[in-house]
Amino acid sequence: MKLIDARRDFYRKLAHKEGYRSRASYKLKELNQSYRIIGPGFYVLDLGCSPGGWTQVALELAGNKGKVMGVDTSYVEEIPNAHIVRGDIEDESIVELVFEYFGRKVNAVICDLSPQVSGVWAVDHAKQIAINYAASKIVDHVLAYKGNALFKVFDGEYSNEFRDYIKKKFTKVQIRKPKASRKTSSELYYICLGYNP
Numbered sequence: 001m002k003l004i005d006a007r008r009d010f011y012r013k014l015a016h017k018e019g020y021r022s023r024a025s026y027k028l029k030e031l032n033q034s035y036r037i038i039g040p041g042f043y044v045l046d047l048g049c050s051p052g053g054w055t056q057v058a059l060e061l062a063g064n065k066g067k068v069m070g071v072d073t074s075y076v077e078e079i080p081n082a083h084i085v086r087g088d089i090e091d092e093s094i095v096e097l098v099f100e101y102f103g104r105k106v107n108a109v110i111c112d113l114s115p116q117v118s119g120v121w122a123v124d125h126a127k128q129i130a131i132n133y134a135a136s137k138i139v140d141h142v143l144a145y146k147g148n149a150l151f152k153v154f155d156g157e158y159s160n161e162f163r164d165y166i167k168k169k170f171t172k173v174q175i176r177k178p179k180a181s182r183k184t185s186s187e188l189y190y191i192c193l194g195y196n197p
């Protein structure tokens with residue numbers, strides 16, 4: 001077995017053993033350990049949440065006093081204590097649903113969005129960046145002052161443009177690739193701390 005496959009397999013098995021719905025859970029756990037994107041009592045919006053691995057981790061991090069809402073176009077099996085909405089984040093009516101559920105602005109928005117991939121890299125990259133712009137519009141409506149955000153980014157031609165756009169809105173932006181992310185994948189995570197547009 002190649003090293004990359006072995007590592008992938010390791011996180012997949014660990015997720016199964018620990019009851020997480022996806023390997024992706026470990027990406028959020030690792031990033032949160034370094035950057036405290038989500039803390040106890042946080043209200044968290046999870047955009048592109050299916051099958052729910054990040055939602056599960058967000059619930060743990062936010063604790064009893066926190067609240068978590070997930071949005072995805074795909075079906076998500078119920079996650080106890082989380083509020084799941086089936087919808088498209090490019091539809092701005094999602095904003096109303098966010099306020100309906102939380103009753104106020106949220107402390108963190110986490111986005112692990114991936115489009116349906118076509119296999120044509122330039123197209124998939126452009127689509128993924130476009131969904132991130134849509135997500136950042138939602139962020140502008142719902143994120144509280146000094147709140148945090150996390151974006152998955154397919155790294156490529158348009159990612160620096162997106163980084164510069166997002167940098168204007170946050171006090172600090174860091175770019176990381178967590179261990180659970182495949183070395184062969186082009187994904188990076190933009191950790192955005194202290195919303196201050």
Ligand SMILES: C[S@@+](CC[C@H](N)C(=O)[O-])C[C@H]1O[C@@H](n2cnc3c(N)ncnc32)[C@H](O)[C@@H]1O
Pocket residue numbers: 021022024025047048049050051052053054055071072073074087088089090112113114115116131
């Ligand atoms: C990599 S998965 C997310 C995995 C999730 N973070 C987890 O830990 O289980 C990416 C998700 O983004 C969703 N997605 C892509 N475009 C979307 C859109 N416009 N609106 C809502 N969800 C979208 C996809 O349906 C897919 O489920």
